Amino acid sequence: MTEDAMIERRRRLLGPAYRLFYGHPLHIVRGEGVWLFDADGRRYLDVYNNVASLGHCHPEVVDATSRQAAVLNTHTRYLHDGILDYAERLLAEFPAAIGHLMMTCTGSEANDLALRIARRFTGGTGVIVTAHAYHGVTAALAELSPSLGPAIERGPHVHLVPAPTGTGDGFAAGVRAALARMAETGTKPAALLVDTIFSSDGVVPGEAGFLAPAVDAVRAAGGLFIADEVQPGFGRTGEALWGFARHGVVPDLVTLGKPMGNGHPVAGVVMRPEVVADFGRDIRYFNTFGGNPVSVAAADAVLNIVKRDDLAGNARRVGAYLAAGLRDLASRCDTLGEVRGAGLFVGADIMRDGRPARAEAARLVDDLRERGVLISATGPEGHTLKIRPPLVFTEAHADLFLETMAAALAAL
Structure with a gap:
C-alpha cells in the first residue's frame, strides 16, 4: 500500500x-x-x-512482560506480590514523607486522580497551571492544558500563570497573584500543578530551587503541590530520578507515566499518606488495568535498569x-x-x-x-x-x- x-x-x-x-x-x-x-x-x-x-x-523489559503474561494478568483486587514489591522499591526512591502508591494506566489518569485527591483533601477547586502547560487529555485535564489550543474552554477554577523565566521570584509572584484572584472570587485553592521542567512552556529547567517560593505560597493558602513527573521523571533531568528534587521541595502528590514502562502503558501517583486518607475512606477507587501484573513487571524492569545502569x-x-x-x-x-x-x-x-x-x-x-x-x-x-x-x-x-x-x- x-x-x-x-x-x-x-x-x-x-x-x-x-x-x-x-x-x-x-x-x-x-x-x-x-x-x-x-x-x-x-x-x-x-x-x-x-x-x-x-x-x-x-530486551529485559520485553522478557519481563512476556514471562509475566504467560503466567498471570489480572486486576489489583487479588493479593499479588508483584505490585507490593514494586511499590516498596519505588517508594524508597522518594522522600520519606511520600508513603503510598496508586497505579493507573496513563499519565492523564494519574493527573486526574491526583486532582481528585487534592480537591477532597483541601475542599478547594481552584487549580494553578502555567500558561502553555500540558497535563493530559481527560475532560478535567484538557481544561488544565492550554497547550491543546483555544478551542478547549477553561472553567473559572483554572488559573493560568506565566511560565517561569528561570528564577523563583517571578514565578512565585505569578502564583501569589493567582491566589489573590481566587480569594477575590471566593474560590478555595486545591493545587498548584506543574511539570517540573515546564516542557510545553518551552523547556524551562531554571535555577535549582526556584519552585520553592511558589510551593510555599500555595500551601500557605491551603492548597497542595502536585509535581507532574510524567515527562521529566525516572532520571531524565540527570541530577536525580525526579525533576522536583532539583528544587529542594517535597511534593504532596507526584504523578508518573510515559517512561515508567518503557512503552508499556503504566502510570501512577505517589503521595503523602495524610492527603489520601479521607479520599480512601469515603470514595471507591478502582482501575481495571492499573497495577496489573504485566504492567508492574514492565515498571519493575524499568526501575531496575535505570538504577543498575x-x-x-x-x-x-x-x-x-x-x-x-x-x-x-x-x-x-x-x-x-x-x-x-x-x-x-x-x-x-x-x-x-x-x-x-x-x-x-x-x-x-x-x-x-x-x-x-x-x-x-x-x-x-x-x-x-x-x-x-x-x-x-x-x-x-x-x-x-x-x-x-x-x-x-x-x-x-
Whole structure:
C-alpha cells in the first residue's frame, strides 16, 4: 500500500482528530535502542521519544512482560506480590514523607486522580497551571492544558500563570497573584500543578530551587503541590530520578507515566499518606488495568535498569555534552538561540532577526527527519526544539545529532 493510500485509510478509519508527525509522515515498523526503522529499512536516530526511555524494545523489559503474561494478568483486587514489591522499591526512591502508591494506566489518569485527591483533601477547586502547560487529555485535564489550543474552554477554577523565566521570584509572584484572584472570587485553592521542567512552556529547567517560593505560597493558602513527573521523571533531568528534587521541595502528590514502562502503558501517583486518607475512606477507587501484573513487571524492569545502569548519571553527562555542542553551534549560527536543559531534556530556540521563528522551526524539524533524525518543537511560539532522546543516548549519538543539526541549520 502506498503512503498516500495509508494516510487516506487512516483518515477514513480513525477520523479527523488524530495528527501525524512531520510534513512527510513516517511509516515506522521496528525499533531498537535509539533507532527507529521505516518500512524501507531506513533507520532514524530518535532524539525525541522519552517514552521508550531505555531505548526501543529493551530486551529485559520485553522478557519481563512476556514471562509475566504467560503466567498471570489480572486486576489489583487479588493479593499479588508483584505490585507490593514494586511499590516498596519505588517508594524508597522518594522522600520519606511520600508513603503510598496508586497505579493507573496513563499519565492523564494519574493527573486526574491526583486532582481528585487534592480537591477532597483541601475542599478547594481552584487549580494553578502555567500558561502553555500540558497535563493530559481527560475532560478535567484538557481544561488544565492550554497547550491543546483555544478551542478547549477553561472553567473559572483554572488559573493560568506565566511560565517561569528561570528564577523563583517571578514565578512565585505569578502564583501569589493567582491566589489573590481566587480569594477575590471566593474560590478555595486545591493545587498548584506543574511539570517540573515546564516542557510545553518551552523547556524551562531554571535555577535549582526556584519552585520553592511558589510551593510555599500555595500551601500557605491551603492548597497542595502536585509535581507532574510524567515527562521529566525516572532520571531524565540527570541530577536525580525526579525533576522536583532539583528544587529542594517535597511534593504532596507526584504523578508518573510515559517512561515508567518503557512503552508499556503504566502510570501512577505517589503521595503523602495524610492527603489520601479521607479520599480512601469515603470514595471507591478502582482501575481495571492499573497495577496489573504485566504492567508492574514492565515498571519493575524499568526501575531496575535505570538504577543498575545509572541512567540518571548518563543523562547528566551526555546531556551536558549535548547542550555544550548546541551552544557551540549557536555561537556560530544566528538562527539557533538560547539552549536550556537539565540532563537529557533540552530545549533550543530557533530565531529569525532576534524573534521566535515558528515556521523555521517547523522546517528544521522536517529537514532533520529527511536527514534521518527525529525531534519535535514546542513552546507557546512553537519555536523551541524539544530534544529528549532515550536515556541510553551516548556521546557518539550526540555527535551524529550535532553534525546533522549543523547541516540542517546551514540549509535553513
